[in-house]
Amino acid sequence: MSAIHPPFVADAGSALVPLPYRVQRFVCDTDDTFTLTLAPQSGGEALPFAPGQFNMLYAFPSGDVPISVSGPAARREVLIHTIRAVGPVTRALAQLRRGDTVLVRGPFGKPWPVAQAEGHDVVLIAGGIGLAPLRPVLYHILAKRKRFGRLCLLYGARTPGDVLYRRELEKWRGRLDVQVEVTVDRGDSDWHGEVGVVTQLLERAQLDPARTVAMVCGPEVMMHFSRLALTKRGVPESQIFVSMERNMKCGVGSCGHCQLGPFFICKDGPVFDYPRIAPVFSTKEL
Amino acid sequence: MTARESTSTVARPLRMEVSGLQSLVAALWTAGYRVLGPTVGEGAIVYGEVRTIADLPAGYTDEQDAGHYRLRQRDDGALFGYNVGPHSLKRFLLPPRERLFTTIRTGKQLAVEPEPVPTEKLAFLGAKACELAALLTQDRVFSSDQHPDVQYLARRRGMFLVGVSCTKAGGSCFCTSMGTGPKVESGADLALTEVVTASEHYFLVEIKTAAGADLASQLPLRPATIDEQRQAELRIADAATQMGRHLSTVGLKELLARSTDSPHWDEVASRCLSCANCTLACPTCFCNTVEDVTDLAGDHSERWRRWDSCFHDDFSYLHGGSVRASVKSRYRQWLTHKLSTWIDQFGTSGCVGCGRCITFCPVGIDLTAECAALQARTT
Numbered sequence: 001m002s003a004i005h006p007p008f009v010a011d012a013g014s015a016l017v018p019l020p021y022r023v024q025r026f027v028c029d030t031d032d033t034f035t036l037t038l039a040p041q042s043g044g045e046a047l048p049f050a051p052g053q054f055n056m057l058y059a060f061p062s063g064d065v066p067i068s069v070s071g072p073a074a075r076r077e078v079l080i081h082t083i084r085a086v087g088p089v090t091r092a093l094a095q096l097r098r099g100d101t102v103l104v105r106g107p108f109g110k111p112w113p114v115a116q117a118e119g120h121d122v123v124l125i126a127g128g129i130g131l132a133p134l135r136p137v138l139y140h141i142l143a144k145r146k147r148f149g150r151l152c153l154l155y156g157a158r159t160p161g162d163v164l165y166r167r168e169l170e171k172w173r174g175r176l177d178v179q180v181e182v183t184v185d186r187g188d189s190d191w192h193g194e195v196g197v198v199t200q201l202l203e204r205a206q207l208d209p210a211r212t213v214a215m216v217c218g219p220e221v222m223m224h225f226s227r228l229a230l231t232k233r234g235v236p237e238s239q240i241f242v243s244m245e246r247n248m249k250c251g252v253g254s255c256g257h258c259q260l261g262p263f264f265i266c267k268d269g270p271v272f273d274y275p276r277i278a279p280v281f282s283t284k285e286l
Numbered sequence: 287m288t289a290r291e292s293t294s295t296v297a298r299p300l301r302m303e304v305s306g307l308q309s310l311v312a313a314l315w316t317a318g319y320r321v322l323g324p325t326v327g328e329g330a331i332v333y334g335e336v337r338t339i340a341d342l343p344a345g346y347t348d349e350q351d352a353g354h355y356r357l358r359q360r361d362d363g364a365l366f367g368y369n370v371g372p373h374s375l376k377r378f379l380l381p382p383r384e385r386l387f388t389t390i391r392t393g394k395q396l397a398v399e400p401e402p403v404p405t406e407k408l409a410f411l412g413a414k415a416c417e418l419a420a421l422l423t424q425d426r427v428f429s430s431d432q433h434p435d436v437q438y439l440a441r442r443r444g445m446f447l448v449g450v451s452c453t454k455a456g457g458s459c460f461c462t463s464m465g466t467g468p469k470v471e472s473g474a475d476l477a478l479t480e481v482v483t484a485s486e487h488y489f490l491v492e493i494k495t496a497a498g499a500d501l502a503s504q505l506p507l508r509p510a511t512i513d514e515q516r517q518a519e520l521r522i523a524d525a526a527t528q529m530g531r532h533l534s535t536v537g538l539k540e541l542l543a544r545s546t547d548s549p550h551w552d553e554v555a556s557r558c559l560s561c562a563n564c565t566l567a568c569p570t571c572f573c574n575t576v577e578d579v580t581d582l583a584g585d586h587s588e589r590w591r592r593w594d595s596c597f598h599d600d601f602s603y604l605h606g607g608s609v610r611a612s613v614k615s616r617y618r619q620w621l622t623h624k625l626s627t628w629i630d631q632f633g634t635s636g637c638v639g640c641g642r643c644i645t646f647c648p649v650g651i652d653l654t655a656e657c658a659a660l661q662a663r664t665t
Contacts, residue, residue, distance in 0.1 A: 015433040016576075016591075017387045017400045041395070060389055060396055061580035061587035086605045101396040103389065247603050249575055252433035255594070256573030257601060259623065261543075262630030267432075283546060285615035 015252045018058050018103035021046075023096050024078060029164050033129065034094055035070065035082045038102060045076045047107055051114055051136030052243060052271045055106030056251050057081060059092035066248040066266070068133035069107065074143060079104065082132035082164065108251035110271050112137050113241060117213040120239070121149040123205055125226045127156050127198055127218020131164050133243055133270075134217050138172070145177055152179040152205045156198030156222070160184055160191040179206055198222065199229040209234030215271075217243040224282050227274055240274040242281075261286060297499070299515055300491040300507040302478070307365070307489060308339045310448070310476075311411065313504045319409035319446055322378060324368065329357055331371035333378075336411055343368060350641065351457040351530070353650030362482045366412050369456035370640050374569030375421050378408055379441050380428070383592045386437070386576065391585045403436055409446040415467030416459075416640040418449055418474055420569030426632040427572045446497060449474030453481075453521035457530035458641025460654060464533065466638045468525040476502065479518035490518040531641060531654045534661060535625075541660060542626035546618070550660050555614035557649050562595035564643035564651075565620065570636050571595070596620050621653060 025037035036057075040046055047055070049069050056064045065087070071080025085094040096102060114137055122141060124134045134153075141148050153172065157163045163182065173180040181201040183194035194201065198218070212235045216226045223242045230240050246258035246265040253264035261280035263269060269277075280286055302310075314321045315337070323336035326343045336342060342365040349356040350369065360367050388399045413421075425442065428435035449470035452461075461467030470477040475498035479490040490510055493499045510518075545551075565571040575594035580587040594601060597616050602609035610616050628636030637653070644652045 014386070014400060014436040016435075018398060020396045020398060060391060061578050061584055063578050064576070099394055101391075101394055103396060103398060245604065246609065247601070252435075253430065254427055254433075254435055254572065255575060256596065257575070257594075259596075259619070259627070262627040264631070267430075279543075285610050285612060286546065286619075 015105060015108075016250060018056070018105040019047075020101050021079065021104045023098055023100045023102060026097055029082060030162050032086070033082060033084045033162075033164060035080060036093070036096065036102070037071070038079045038081070038104065039077060041101060046079045047104070048076065049073060049079070049107035050111035051140055052112035052133055053107035053109050054133075054248075054251075054270065055079065055081065055104050055108070056248075057083075057089075057093060058103035058105070059089050059096065060101070060103060062089045062092040064105070064249070065089045065093070066108075066251065068243075068270075070132035070135045072139035072143070073136050074139070082129070082135075084129045105251060108248075108266055110267075110269055112215050112243075112271050113213065113273075114140050117141075117215075118147045119149065121152070121207040121212040123152045123154065123202070123207055123212055123214045123230075123235075125154045125198060125202070125214065125216045125218070127222040128158065128162065129164070130218035130222075130243070131155055134215060135165065137215060142172075142178070149211065150179070150207050151177065152207055153181070154198055154201040154205060155180070155182045156184070156201075156218070157182070158185045160188055160193075181205070197225070199225045202226075202229045202233055210236065212239060214240045215243075216241065220244075220282060237274045237278070241271055242274060242277060243270045244272060244277065245270065297493045299510045299518075300493075300502065301510040301514055302489040302491045302505060302507050304339070304365075304487050304489075306506050309505050310501065311336055311339060313501055314409045314411075314446060317501075319407045321409045321411055323411035324366070324371070326357065328372075330355060331357070331368045333371075333373040333375075339365065342366070342412070347454070348456060350459075350645045351650075352644050352652045353647055354457075355645050363487060364453075364480055364482050366450045366478075366480050367454060367482075369452065369454070369459055370414060370417065370642060372567055372642070372646055374567070374640075374642070375410060375413065375417055376424060376569055376572070378410075379421075379424065379438055379445075380572060380574065380593075383590055384437065386589045386591050389587045389589070401437070403440045405440070407444040407446070408441060409448070411448045412450045413447055413470075413474060414450060414452055414640075415470045416461045416464075416638040417569060418447065418470060418472075419461075419464070419466035419638040420640065421447075422473055423570045423632070423634055423636060423638065424572055426634070446501070447474040447476075449477045449494075451477065451479045451518075451522050452525045453479065455525045455528035455530065456641065458644040459529050459639065460531040460533050460641060461639035462526050462529050463531075463535060463654075464635060464637055464639035469522045474498070479522060481514070481517045481521065483517070488514070490514060531644065531652070533637075533639065533654045533657055535635070538657060538661070539626045539629050541664060542622045545622075545660055545664075548660060548663060550656070550663060551614040551618045553659075554617050554651065554656055555612065557651055558613050558617050559649060560597045560599075560613045560616055561648060562597040563646050563648060565595040565597060566593060567642040567646040568624075569640060569642065570624075570638065573601070596623070621656060624653070625657065
């Protein structure tokens with residue numbers, strides 16, 4: 001052993017080796033999106049996580065995908081993930097049913113700044129499946145409602161059929177202590193709500209911009225325009241948080257795939273305050 | 287034989303005969319190490335097992351330039367009279383392919399069996415200063431506090447390192463620019479300098495760690511004379527003046543960080559084949575991926591980690607396509623990571639100045655020249 005050898009923790013389990021979880025519940029949310037409720041195969045509590053963190057889900061034997069936790073952090077016995085079936089692994093995950101086993105590594109990444117947001121107005125801006133990583137924040141704030149100022153959820157989906165968590169949205173919308181606004185890109189004959197981009201909802205959000213923490217999750221272009229709209233509204237950039245996505249493979253910053261400029265999205269993110277990510281945000285092919 | 291910390295006392299350099307080197311190799315094998323070092327194979331100096339000093343590349347050297355490597359005969363019997371070859375130490379610590387775990391399905395149950403932690407003790411004879419610097423650079427990647435890499439660190443923990451200072455530099459070398467060589471200052475248990483004169487062939491030995499002192503105590507050594515020390519220093523100083531390449535690192539990190547839109551990337555991309563050779567030959571490039579290998583019944587699956595490269599088109603794949611679809615964006619990523627964002631991530635440059643990426647580029651792209659071109663555009 002050389003004098004300069006790195007520290008070594010003999011008993012450290014490898015973050016690269018997964019644990020088996022049992023599918024407790026499978027719910028179809030929309031045509032292409034579903035929610036898995038997972039409990040440890042060995043019994044006991046699930047891996048504790050913070051809102052905004054993600055797990056690597058392994059659909060045996062197809063491979064791993066990074067999926068944010070979409071359930072409440074306070075429910076310690078299960079992990080809930082909402083997944084859109086778009087590739088080989090997510091389609092394999094869509095084939096799982098109650099009683100099946102899935103392998104889980106995690107949780108990884110930096111969470112949303114829920115503690116920092118206490119005492120502030122909070123606006124959550126979600127685009128499409130981007131609502132899933134924000135739902136744990138909503139659960140957290142609703143459970144500790146008095147610690148926060150006004151709460152506003154702005155959500156944009158492609159079509160009425162793509163609206164996620166519809167029943168929950170309607171329930172939250174019925175509350176007097178949360179403002180929920182939903183828009184779709186294209187309506188249909190049964191849709192009587194808003195049509196248009198999510199940023200236009202910001203104009204009517206009830207909040208004190210200087211005392212607002214904004215958490216934004218969705219496609220990069222949607223986050224870009226949300227950031228512009230928030231800045232225009234007067235929300236300080238240091239209080240705007242975005243959740244980034246890149247090709248995450250290992251989850252611990254040692255495979256190199258998810259780099260974006262100086263960052264490993266898996267461990268330095270996925271959640272970034274805007275000033276930190278701004279120098280590389282929306283840079284083509286970076 | 288395990289070391290703890292650096293010996294605090296600066297021991298006087300010792301002299302070891304060539305026969306003493308044979309004793310050193312034998313003592314390492316006896317102590318349970320698998321001894322690896324330079325050997326001649328595949329028309330190059332490659333790393334392999336060293337059972338006796340007869341396995342070392344006696345009388346060989348390497349001739350290197352952009353896109354050019356040739357094995358040549360020296361006119362003396364020097365054992366370490368070459369620079370670096372296509373191999374680096376990373377192949378032993380982060381193997382090109384390694385299994386991480388096996389999954390077995392029984393009914394609806396899945397059982398995961400992690401790969402056993404490696405227990406083999408490795409020793410490396412003949413690590414050049416740039417090679418040792420690369421090892422320290424990779425250590426930072428795989429020894430994060432939160433998620434240390436169990437496999438890498440188990441191999442690294444047991445490693446015994448015999449460094450050898452360079453007494454000649456090659457056409458692609460620029461370790462002096464990166465502050466990593468040519469002298470082995472640290473990072474090894476023992477540091478050797480080979481001295482070959484018309485009448486003599488011996489090594490100057492410096493003890494760097496307690497493990498090194500342990501091993502040295504088993505060897506036939508005697509204190510080196512002032513002249514012998516001077517002979518060694520002269521040769522290292524010579525090597526420092528022979529660097530085939532130079533990289534100006536002043537302001538380079540910042541320059542690359544603001545060169546995202548430079549037209550120079552298009553120019554490099556017109557030559558770059560995106561073949562990934564530079565990343566495979568690089569001793570610090572650590573990018574890897576995993577693949578799941580399954581049997582036909584789908585009941586047995588193995589996860590293998592293997593080397594990957596930011597030059598591959600699917601490296602940055604995200605649903606819908608690759609983030610870095612163009613060759614220009616991949617070369618930009620590689621160079622910027624190596625010399626700029628690596629410093630943000632790990633506190634050191636990702637480049638140690640070994641020149642492998644220059645030598646083993648099939649079209650001879652030279653990172654020192656590309657940096658100079660970027661620097662020239664802004665002055």
